[in-house]
Amino acid sequence: MDAVIRNATLPDGRQGIDIAIDAGRIAAIGPCLPVQARQQFDAEGDLVTPPFVDAHFHMDATLSYGLPRVNQSGTLLEGIALWGELKPSLSQDALVERAMQYCDWAVARGLLAIRTHVDVCDDRLLAVEALLEVKRRVAPYLDLQLVAFPQDGLLRSPTAFANLKRAIAMGVDVVGGIPHFERTMADGAESVRLLCEFAADKGLRVDMHCDESDDPLSRHIETLAAESNRLGLHGRVAGSHLTSMHSMDNYYVSKLLPLIREGGVAAIANPLINITLQGRHDSYPKRRGMTRVPELMAAGVDVAFGHDCVMDPWYSLGSGDMLEVAHMGLHVAQMTGQQAMRACFDAVTQTPARILGLESYGLEEGCHADLVMLDAADPVEAIRLRAARRMVMRRGEVVAESPRAVAKLALPGRPSQADFRLHRAGQA
Template sequence: MAEFDLIVKGGTLPDGRVTDIAIRGDRIVAVETLPEGVTAGTVIEASGDLISPPFVDPHFHMDATLSYGLPRVNASGTLLEGIALWGELKQIVTVDDMVARGLDYCDWAASMGLLAIRSHVDTCDDRLLGVQAMLELREKVKGYIDLQLVAFPQDGFYRDPTARVNTLRALDMGVEVVGGIPHFERTMADGAASLAELCRIAAERGLRVDIHCDETDDPMSRHIEALADETIRHGLQGRVAGSHLTSMHSMDNYYVSKLLPLIAEAGISAIPNPLINIMLQGRHDSFPKRRGLTRVREMQAAGIRVGWGQDCVLDPWYSLGTADMLDVAFMGLHVAQMSHPAEMARCFEMVTETNAAILGLEGYGIAPGNMASLVVLDAKTPVDVLRLRPARLAVVSKGRVIARSPRADAALSIPGRPASVRRRAPG
């Protein structure tokens, strides 16, 4: 009988170690060079390839994904038209539609090594069809993808007449994170009040919080300040995330110098979504045109945890996307101008370890005793992974190989040149 169920041989970890990984059941049991003759039911040869923990997306909208063009296209490309369009789609969508599209997206995610997703689900619907669909989807994919759900009152916790009641209903049904959108309330005061109540609800229920916060070009949208205050007031440090935070892109430097220490003191994580933020923001500008990404490097320098999010794929807000978190990190490092090798490596960490910490995932990472989930990539270093966005040669989820892809070598027919080419960095 084989000693292990699966061995990944000779791969390189993100920290540069070359090692074997032995798996039994759904757990990693050894990360070391194994002696010759050790047997396994399945062996993956990974010599020269990077072995990464799975990719994690801390911000997504699974209830809307793959619905692009239904019932029409977002002609202006703005956030507000996207919200209005989603309101139209909600009137005609069914639970089965959302589950089917969600399963298709999870197939994409699995093939890309994206094995944990936090998805906001709209609670501004008295039928709560999206909540029903996402709870059903979570159950269907739990064997290979960890799907964490946020109760998200898309049209405003107070602005929508039944959103408050329905958000509480969603939490009672099993949604595990409290969401909100204070900048979409009717007034700044209502936005602050919504944060006070949402944080109180989370504290009473022992839940995490993830707020769509200041997703606007308006530098006076400063709900992140109120969120930091409520986080401390309710003892939620380390359990709260502010998603988007695009207004910080337009704030004056003096105010930001006051704001960053407050966010750090509250232990709030930040989740910018570069693909979507730079597509939606600045639509009212001529030139110079703002791109809307929040102050990533400055927040990291202040000790704030920052992770990249996907947000949308083929839906009312975004017409592209492939479920590849490396696309997200690649765009993020460009817009945030994170070009130093250490910064680029940090961008890789942001879509793996950092995002896992934001979600509070247990047993994450390549270490003995942790969940046996990993990705074998056709590259050798994290920076080269970002450059190439390479093939996922193998995806292992909870001890099972769930996806394989061939290398993306190109055949050449050029006299005097090699028969094939691989675009890895030299060395």
């Protein structure tokens, strides 16, 4: 074998597991595997998981913080205005350089698959060309999926649909949309119909910014689910944000949830951004802003968490850490039950992998040997600590390593260090 990881704990709770790796894939997995390998790694009982997956990001804007100026208010509207000011001065080289730096951060965090939306309302399609180049460069170590995103509105922007079709022809993977940004509700519904019909004709996936609003009457997710059902797009459609659902009345939601499930539509929440940009017109009580994650999960809908933004016109923070995203999602959704917390870990690993259609993802024989060893004993501890990535592996090769998070102490009569993990009395 090329490599073997010994004594790992898996996300499902199995302990003392060995993972044998050959030719970039998992060759065997189980306790005490009788195999020899060129490289051996001791997990020491720590958690080994498939890599993190970000189902919703904007790489064309990432790391542009401060360009052309800082978003002083931190609001969505000032961010949109800033992006409009920045777009005319964008250069392809700068876009590529910032995106490549972010991909470095992602790999260091064990984030090896990203779905990023790219604005197609610039007739130059400069950002599309830049991110296609980034996708080519990072392909050996990161799966980058591009969404053609008509950010100024498909019908509101005169050349948006033509540009979207051009972007798809150039190699962009997914059809995007933003129906709530159209001038009227009718135009929003029409944009959903047009885009879903185009995706169905081309055999493509769909991922729409949908109802990113505090308005409970913004109900384009209803149209998206109905179109998915009508066109047979089940399992290929995602609605991102869906923040208006946090303001809808419960009776309407009781009708909406089965429709979303029947349409095979996934939901992608963006906890860090939804909690900061929504509810800005409220005084008190102030709405949280994130969509109904527990209710969607209970209805059988696939729900993933996305990072959305890192140091761009809309969000001044972030570092590519999907455990930070899961941590915020857990708190905002009040998902502190044991199974609920593990569902939040799934929302940044296996669920977005399924939404993106990643092949050979997982911890079974034959899957790609894409693995992350975390300084944690289980998924809940990983979220609590935003655990250090002891090792990140892509196709069986180590691509990043980080030391354990340990602080040295100089306290009389106390241990010489603290690692922030729970050590019970009487345990080693």
